[in-house]
Amino acid sequence: KNGIVRPKGYTVSFHANSSVEKFHFGQSHPMKPWRLTLTKQLVMAYGMHTAMDLYLTRAATREEMAEFHTEDYLDFLKRVTPNNMLLEPRLAQYNIGDDCPIFDGLYDYASLYTGASLDAARKLCNEQSQVAINWSGGLHHAKKTEASGFCYTNDIVLAILQLLRYHPRVLYIDIDVHHGDGVEQAFWSTDRVMTLSFHKYDKDNFFPGTGPLSSTGPENPLNPGAHHALNVPLHDGIEDEDYVWLFKQIVEPCVGAYQPSVIVLQCGADSLGCDRLGCFNLNIRAHGRCVDFVKRLNLPILVFGGGGYTPRNVARLWAYETSICIGCSEQLDEKLPAHTPALAHFAPDNTLFPPLSEHGRFENKNSRQYLWSLVEGIHKQLAYLES
Ligand code: TV1
Ligand code: CA
């Protein structure tokens, strides 16, 4: 069978380094870097590698990471190991614990996923690609001086800082089930980045507990960041049609009002149904339709991964979304290629689109009226940009 044909005058670049796949957060920890191995296997088995520029990425340098993180935090990440951590007085200060454990090679892990995001950002800056993908990135919770929610360095913030050297306005869109708090916070006081996160919001019972509709940027209207943080707080169980409708109703006017020159899209797979940590009922095609909608805006896009805790579905989703970026999704057979090395992980159905809202579905707590109120709330915020 022939590979996928590469569209002319349009380049998708795929940035990866298989070294990130071998790190372990610990036995029962939900974050499994080997989900990236499964993802790449599907991408290759479908022959998509022939339709993209593939880059073996390097680790970010310490200087590159210091563009956002503090020297003392980077020193800490570099020196701490499972063997010496008990002698370390500042574990709590850096938010090390169950969510963000110290494991072997931690600094290498963080600098590798970050380096891939920086490489991807630079391909967009010099216009060598129109879409640059790093599935190992998208770690949206990390703060300037602390780890948070499985994230150690914030590759998204660092990549956006690169984009800002060449681009006047960056729109950041985050469809991970969690709030993109680290990215929002980093660009809270600037009008050169608009952050837009869709997430499950429950102040007291769902991580990180931030991101209500009312949280839109600095209170002082004279601060340039006012109205440039947008949040779409959702309840359990949102379904395909409602989510895609909401996404379009919100993203389209954001792009119209803000006129970004580049878009950064965090594609966290934990917003899928059947995710180990998530609580939405989305299927792979619906998540992909959001990516497709962004692609059709015809702006350069930086595409990142993020959460996703049911590895077989993470791999299906990101392989499918790779095909959407290339523009070859129609050509994929629903049946996974028989020569996929880890085919057993996708049994018994061996398909790209298993129904994810049949078993263990969450009751949909998002009424139509509630969704309309979100659309209206966002449109009200955007009206401030026109003046
Ligand atoms: C070790 C072993 C850690 C089992 C963590 C789920 C575990 C979780 C574990 C877990 C878990 C969270 C909180 C509570 C903060 C804590 C990549 C003090 C079965 C981008 C990060 C979620 C999501 C953090 C990251 C959250 C991302 N949920 N089992 N931990 N409080 N932390 O609630 O957005 O996807 O769950
Ligand atoms: Ca989100």
Ligand code: ZN
């Ligand atoms: Zn998440």
